[in-house]
Structure formats: structure tokens, C-alpha cells
Amino acid sequence: MADASYPSDLSYHEEHDWARIEGDVATFGITWYAQDQLGEVVFFDPPAVGKTVTKGEPYAEVESVKAVSDVIAPLSGEIVEVNTDLGDKPEAINEDPYGEGWMVRVKLSDEAEKDSLLDAKAYEASLS
Numbered sequence: 001m002a003d004a005s006y007p008s009d010l011s012y013h014e015e016h017d018w019a020r021i022e023g024d025v026a027t028f029g030i031t032w033y034a035q036d037q038l039g040e041v042v043f044f045d046p047p048a049v050g051k052t053v054t055k056g057e058p059y060a061e062v063e064s065v066k067a068v069s070d071v072i073a074p075l076s077g078e079i080v081e082v083n084t085d086l087g088d089k090p091e092a093i094n095e096d097p098y099g100e101g102w103m104v105r106v107k108l109s110d111e112a113e114k115d116s117l118l119d120a121k122a123y124e125a126s127l128s
Contacts, residue, residue, distance in 0.1 A: 004032050007098055011114055012123035013074035021114055026075055029102045033127055038064040041093040044086040051079045053106060055113050060103060075113050077106035
């Protein structure tokens with residue numbers, strides 16, 4: 001299990017999702033807090049490449065030993081890549097939520113949306 005961390009190079013959605021924005025493409029995943037609340041992740045049900053996601057709406061499901069939870073899109077756009085490794089190794093979401101545990105890459109449809117995301121300090125403050 002990874003140690004609690006909230007990297008400062010990421011942007012955060014209040015629903016415990018992160019985005020690593022590189023130009024007009026963003027990588028999405030769930031935060032350390034989210035995976036800690038879920039417990040051991042046993043299955044990731046990804047969306048299809050080409051699917052459109054909407055900020056604040058569910059785009060995938062994560063199943064843990066405790067529950068099935070929706071994964072919320074921190075930004076809107078079109079899915080251009082899915083982390084297929086999670087099919088065989090869903091525990092990467094627990095072990096490395098900001099690295100190997102990434103979920104999808106999205107071509108952003110509205111780059112201005114990123115202005116509404118939280119930085120690491122604001123996200124961490126929202127947890128207390």
C-alpha cells in the first residue's frame with residue numbers, strides 16, 4: 001500500500017480524482033485518499049477508447065473488497081487510452097495510485113475546466 005501523498009504537479013477534483021495535464025491531454029486516476037477508503041481494489045471496469053467523458057460524471061467503476069464505486073471524471077474530453085494493465089493488476093491502484101495505477105488518458109474538450117480543479121494543498125485541506 002502506498003503512503004499518503006498528494007503530488008503538487010497534479011490537479012484534484014473534490015470527488016477524490018486527480019488529473020496530470022500535459023498540453024491538451026490529461027491522465028486521470030484516483031487519489032491516495034480514495035484508494036485508502038476503498039480498501040483492496042480487485043477489479044477496474046474501464047470505459048472504451050473513444051468514449052466521451054464529462055467533468056463531474058462517472059466514467060468507470062472500481063470494485064474493492066468493500067464496495068463498487070464510480071470513478072468521476074475531473075475534466076471533460078474523449079478517452080484516447082485506457083490502462084489495460086489494470087485488468088491483470090488492479091492492485092496497482094492501491095500500490096501506486098499516481099503511477100502504474102493511472103486509469104485513462106483523455107483529450108480535453110474544454111481546457112478552461114482545469115481552472116476549477118484544486119491544487120494539492122487545497123485538496124488536502126478539503127479532507128480534514
